[in-house]
Amino acid sequence: MNRRDFLSTVGKTAISLPLVGVGTTFSVTPVFAANPSDYRALVCVFFLGGLDTHDVLIPYDQPSYDAWVRIRNSLVSAQGQTRARANLLPIASGSTVTASGTFALPPEMPLLHSLYQQGRVAIAANVGPLISATTRSDFQNEAVPLPPRLFSHNDQQSVWQASAPEGAQFGWGGLFADAMLSAGANQVPEFSTITSLGNELFLTGQVAKPYQVGLDGAAQVDFLADEDVPAALKSVLRRHFAGESADQINVISRDLGDAFAGALTANERYDAATASAEPFNTVFPTSPLGAQLRAVAQAISVRSQLQAQRQIFFVGIGGFDTHSAQATDLPGLLTQIDGALAAFYQSMQELALGSNVTLFTASDFGRTLVINGDGTDHGWGAHHLVMGDAVSGGQIHGFVPPAQLDHDYDSGGGRLIPTTSVEQYAAPLGRWFGLSETELLAALPNRANFATEPSLIIA
């Protein structure tokens, strides 16, 4: 089955998404994205396991800080001086926030603190999966529909990425890419969505499929790269490694053959494109996230060789499921995030693409405000970062619930009920990427259930 056949099959069975409530809150806009001429990229950085953002956006005014310390006493004690108020990095909240009091970042994040203060980083407050606006009493009485399988890692990763639990087929990153492909972007569709991880749901659209790039470029079959293998033999082997002999009757065999074919051609093309890549002056940290974002920066640097105008990247690191030993384990991860994101920002400056590349973070969920001894348990809403020169930075966007228990947005134990849905968070990113309102609503099925969205991007 070749790519064209495949598309025609998928097209027939694709779920068409209802467009309920469209048109009331949006101005009249074209149905389809315009053919893009400039370059834009979105980079999703996923914190696997559920990042405790109660420990990232920290209450700073004295009463709120004290309340936060009281609830998290055993953790804060174990954290020692790093969570002493004097050592926190206070930030300006900006005009887009609803919150009482002020906030700070932890001392592990000096570079992001600086970028935030320069207006290059924004914070989106209390983001998470929602079907519609939900309060504590709605949650307790099940008065509104709730996202499926809350607090479960794999399902909430899936809901974040695809608005549906495990088994979902298409992520909004992939659907964003689909929209731009149909608008004529990217002559070579294989490189529309790229990841340094595995078969990422987020990047899978009906057309777009994730391409897995190695940290130092494309993977190659040694046999085909070996100069000692004679050309005639190599050509036979090349057809073999392109899966040409795979049985087409059995669907698993067919899928495997297609995977071999796709891998071989994409790797070869990617390899050819990166042959001309220039090294960066920016020094990326050698951390796992640093190495992944370096690979992304390198891919962006050869965007014209890859014939791409619109790309979406997905990177991620694990270790955030800090049920235990949070004081020991989380600081290193926060430092890693700080170094890697700041280097990535710098590398985009080097390419003069600061306004063309927008990075945003995501995670399974936030965590409890209460402590389980030396860690925190699965939560729901969490604060996230958006970075780039197109970002309305230096501001907290949205509502930050107080560091207390049993308020209107506490589902229990300080598991925040989100006040900005993932799809509200995604919409301005998609619009900036070039999607029309119709395409946005198709990619983000629950977006229409909310009247507003955070103004994360500079108009």
Next chain:
Amino acid sequence: MTVFFRSLLVLCILEAAGCGGSGIDGVDEENNIFVSEPDEIFATQNSTARFLTQATFGPIPDQVVAMTGGNASDWIINEFSQPASLVLPEMESFYDFFNDDELSGFASSISTFAYWRNVLAGDDQLRQRMAYALSQILVVSNGGGELLTDVPEAVGYYMDVLTRNAFGNYRDLMHEVTYTPAMGHYLTYLGNQKGDPATGRVPDENYAREILQLFTVGTVALNPDGTPKTDASDAPVEIYSNSDITGLARVFTGLGLSEESFGTNEEDDIATLMAQPMAIFEQEHSSLEKRFLGSVIPANTSAAESINRALDVIFNHSNVAPFVSRQLIQRFVTSHPEPAYVARVANAFEAGTYTLPNGTTVGNARRGDLKATISAILFDEQARTVQSSPFFGKVREPVLRFSAWTRAFQVSQITPQYVTALWDTSGVNSLNQHPYRAASVFNFYRPGYIAPGTASGTLELTVPELQIVNAASIPGYANFMTYMVYGRDPVEEAQELAEEFDEAGVSLDPQAALSSFIPDYQDELDVAADAAALLALLDQKLTYGTLSAKTRTAITEALNNIPLDQDDAEFDRVAVAIVMVVTSADFLVQR
């Protein structure tokens, strides 16, 4: 049937509940054992090899010849009686050869060395396969670079718990797993304290959630055939909420490492402590009422009793049989089993017995019996009939592809300590899979994974292994196998190993690399000049007669480009042909 195979058989009456089956046609006087009539399953070498591909780490050609003409029921009864090859004793054999005060790649790999040895060379093949399958449901991982990496005895003991219980009962397995320090550490309930209203501290919920979601019942109500039950609006029915989790979390408080130490800090004898059940600290166990899944454990119930009752409540949920059965079918036979197949296996799990084709009943009639369950999986008509269904089969797991090669070609010395490529095969440039080293408790792939944007995905078929097949792992696997089949330079390896051993203070002879994992290609070299004969041999050894005409044509064409007059032509022809077979869809998809 040869003497070789007969000698492996034992009295089935020792193991099976009832032996008086119709298919038993006599007693082998010489060995005093029952021998059933030949069956269809072992009728031909290909059918025998197909069965062994599903049930073992790969068929060994001599054994295939010996077993053909025999009876698969006899075989499985014999497997049930094989003593377990355990990892901890095997690990101990390394203790004299390195300095265990220092962390090193070698030191942390000794459980891996022992594991490879047991699964590749052990006689208890079905038991080892079952334990491996269970390890992908009840997941712990030593890939985190912390305690479970540094103290290999923790996962070594865990491996042995699964291996010992592989033919036991799932309820007993839940109990033993719950008390392992490996799971206690991995899911962070080792040292889990009861709540404290004064500070607001609550019990850690990690294990409470995952034992339900991943190990026993899943998230939604299931029919006995594994399909989700639906409500009036056709939506799946979730079977618990977060309050069940907080209720159950109280149960898993008060387990510590030893009677002296609740946590895991700086214990001198940590290797010993991590290789035995956790100890109960009653004063750290929650004395509150524990409410979950519609059950209540009253206040002031002891830790041991609370755990016991909670495991009973969970195990008695009607989801357990279809939830566990479907995943086990996926590991042995097919990725997207028909509901009726799941129902038949779940039925054996529920009944705790299964009657083999030779009339022997296996299992002790207790719900959760794993002998009955695995028998129902392997002897089901869905597994045994050669399936022409386009939806049948599974992608062979990378570990099982590699193991099939080692066994098909009877590699010399299964001594992975001398082959650094086998110390960690989890990398994307390696097998992208290493036993007991998944990236998370969600295993290497999810049982419900539907590969987006594929033909199987369009049909909504679950194909878990496709989750780790991609543009990076495909060349990675091809290169790893090319290296093992063809590309190793043992002299150079021995030199590198000498440096590695030197740094880590290992007093083993690196020259043993020269004789480790060297395949025996003599049969193939003998016919290397004859492409058809070579392919016939490889088809028999690797793909039980299913190598397609297209693949044969491609390999023949490749061989035609390796003329016999060039240096090492025979070896090159054999090696290229093997690499092509093990990277062909015919081999990669087990049908």
